[in-house]
Amino acid sequence: MLRHATAPDSTQRSDLVSRGQQAAVGLHICAALFAVALACLAGGCSKSDNPQSPQGSGVDLSSVPPSEYPLPTATDAARFLNQASFGATEAEVNKLRTYGYSAWLEDQFSTPGRSHEAYINAVSASLPAGQSLNDSHVMNTFWREAATGQDQLRRRVAFALSQIFVVSLQDSTVSEFKRGVASYLDILGRNAFGNYRQLLNEVTLHPMMGLYLSHLRNRKEDPARNRVPDQNYAREVMQLFSIGLYELNPDGTPKLVGGQPVETYDSGDIVGLSRVFTGFSWAGSDKSDTRFNGGGTQDPDREVLFMQSYPSFHSISEKRFLTAVIPAGATADPDGDLRIALDTIASHPNVGPFISRQLIQRLVTSNPTPAYVARVAQAFGAGRFTSGLWTTGTGQRGDLRATVAAILLDPEARTAARLADPGFGKVREPVLRVAHWMRAFNARSASGNFLLGVTDDATTSLGQSAMRSPTVFNFYRPGYVPPNTSIATAGLVAPELQIVNEISVVGYSNFMLSAVQNGLGSGSPRDIQPDYTAELALADNADLLIDRVSLLLTAGSMSAATRTIVRDAVNSIAMPATNQATARQNRVRLAVFFTLSSPDYLVQK
């Protein structure tokens, strides 16, 4: 009864966790992280709940101590929500204004959510004979949760994590396992407010990562045949998931020795660490060679079960990497070696600034000041964050709840004065743009399944789909500098601009032109339809209409120049004496489409 996502209650849910722990988790993992509410994510709550309406957090919002910030204005609230969720909605703006930031965060930390894997399982069970799961089903559950999930902060952080700990359906091997990918996205959500060390463990042992970075079925060396362990995961876990290439100061800037950066590891470390990641493969009822190689009677749930160790395939040679030396031994201890390796990596001083900076880039701004990174990294290291009278976090290094709170409540994220800085903010990636449109206008899916599929094609759609990065290096690099631009001249990076180009601007504009009028997704009418009721009620007055759209989409930051253009466009459709409904519709469409296309929307500030 160690099923990954079908556990009927939270007790068995923790059995699942323990399987990962048995395999490799250090003893310091805090059981309290796996509160009942979090367990619901893996499907534990779905048996009795209406899947469309998960229960609330149960947190008494009025009793949460206040943060250092006063209750926000509507624009401040909307701005926060654009950083902390898939986009502001009227309801969330009102909630945040009523209770304040700390209460909103506490509420979100405890709000249960739905499992992507449970969704896939349900779809799979209802497929007509002869049909099989495809990538669209994974996209559907992603969009459904982005648009309507109550646990918005968890979703947004999980999406950010999916761009650091990348697994991609574009990989031909991974793409055979839709349920596995849904389960992988679930573990990112489940650990979004947990601990980095546990997250790293689950990422490492998830079979989708094992397939993607090829440490699943990785074998010990065989000198007689010149065979060495696969080095893929050993390299990328350090370069991308934990410490990066260069030694960092606590503020995320590179340490310089003699003016030069200092490399964190070399080829020798890769060789040593690659021996650790040998002897792991599919879970199942035995540890036979056949099962290791993927043959025989496969466990029907193997794609959602953490990998298990196979000592006979694990290297017993010395493993020397970073500060660790695991001596050569007589018997193979894959789980023990893995624990040492992940402990060593997770305790490296780079992890705090390395991960913090990237999360800031995904949630708030592309170019955080070193002081901002340092403050967040401090919360990561201390496992605790305090603002005003409110404190959060377990006090253990790597606490992601404290880290996320530190990112969102930092003065650099909250101070409206930053809006005037020409280098502040981040280009919104296409998936966020569309998700926010769905949320701002309460988009509803006729099927309930949000039938929007893969949106990879930059010419005709978004040039980006969740869980479909081209490579493990994500859709864009955190250090991307767009050549020949004023951004480069200013010494800034702009990661998301790596996928903005002469083609993608066409694709996005045409995609939204149609979406605003016709909705999105398959079917006729299309499955996902916006609800412009509130906007239609304001449509006769361009300024009131724009006020609302600007608040929802740009946190009220629409520039005077943009506003003038949008107003002229809205007013280009006069209100006639008859057939006013059509005119109102078109006025609303113009206001929404223009705002969605405006630089004020495309750059989150």
Added chain:
Amino acid sequence: MRASRRQFLKTASLMSMAGVAGPFALNLAAIGAASAQTAPGYRAIVCLFLYGGNDQTNTLIPYDQPSYDQYLAARDTIAIARGQLTATATGAVASQGGREFAFHPALTSFKTRWDEGKLAVVANVGPLVVPTTKTQYSNRSVPLPPKLFSHNDQQSVWQAQAPLGEGAKLGWGGRIGDLLASRNANAQFTCISAGGNAVFLSGQNVIQYQVGSSGPVAISGISGNLYNSPSAAGAYRSLITGTSANLFENELGVITNRSITLNQLLSANLPPASTFPLPTPTSNLASQLNVVARIISARGALGTNRQVFLVSLGGFDNHDFLLTQHIQQLTIANAAVNAFYGWLVQMGVQNDVTIFTASDFGRTLTSNGDGSDHGWGSHHFVLGGSVLGHEIYGTFPATTFGTSVDVGQGNMVPGIAVDQYAATFARWLGVSDTDVPLVLPNVVNFGTSRYLAFL
């Protein structure tokens, strides 16, 4: 931020001027950077970038029996059977001591071009700062490229010379473009990628222009009725091409403006895609090359004389399933490049266009069971009517361990630098001897062997 804001305003005003005056203004900028370049007529290079790090050992396989035996012993679990190599074997190659080689069985058209003398192999080429021996590498006694064996960094190092590594801003294709853009009526058609964003094509003045594999597509919202409004389309264009004090907002406007302007020019001048029939089965790479062929075909109408293109194919990071996945990617490359060469012949420009391969890095000679890991030096192909083909340039190392170039796991310290490979294309396109170091600053470290003899 005060200084950067001033800089921004200055740059922005230049950019908006360029927006108004169109390509001519950028042309003037390019002329400033260029000295007189020579070479008549139309010429273009096409970089086929194989993302992921192509396994060179299974791309060009030692074939004479003693060499093949070494290869088989080195990586028996991922070796291609000798019997599958008969049709693509080269025969004895005099420059390599009479050794024989075979193209991967999927590379049938590469073998045909080889036989025709239109395809050359460049052996063991890779990033170097200075000529480097195995001992110098081991002792770290010479400067080395940063972050060897890392995908993103080595992609950058292959494509861009300074600064080296991720975050590089100047690609050597773009720098060639800087120097030659003045030969084009529209400088913005100098460096064109149909294969995604690549720093390779970014110069100091020249900007990479990205086209989709289906060719030009217009923004619908800037013309005609927009949600029943007859006048909103014009306002919409102003909205999406406007300037802003925020650097990111401003750049979005710059890109969109460029997209609209160049799309209109291409739409008016490109022949239909069907002019160049796609191979069966087709691929995205074939479509990328199709749009490149259409742009080359419109060189008269667009007034282009010198162009640098990039197309790309991913899927080469074969840590696993090397034998089954590598053949799929090479099959795609083989069919697409074969079709493209046919289109060049169809246009009569096969002597004016040279195609070459590049990749993140080579891969280990060792096997990890069913794949290979990140390496360094690799073998690459150069193809075109002007290529002095049917030859392997450089030294093809013995496919075994402990050689004079083996820095571990059979990874090769390159015998030929990317700079030398690149300089050869730069010179062929018409960059003068004195200007080549502007494109490739480190090429001066390679003394008199600055160029290779394949062009």
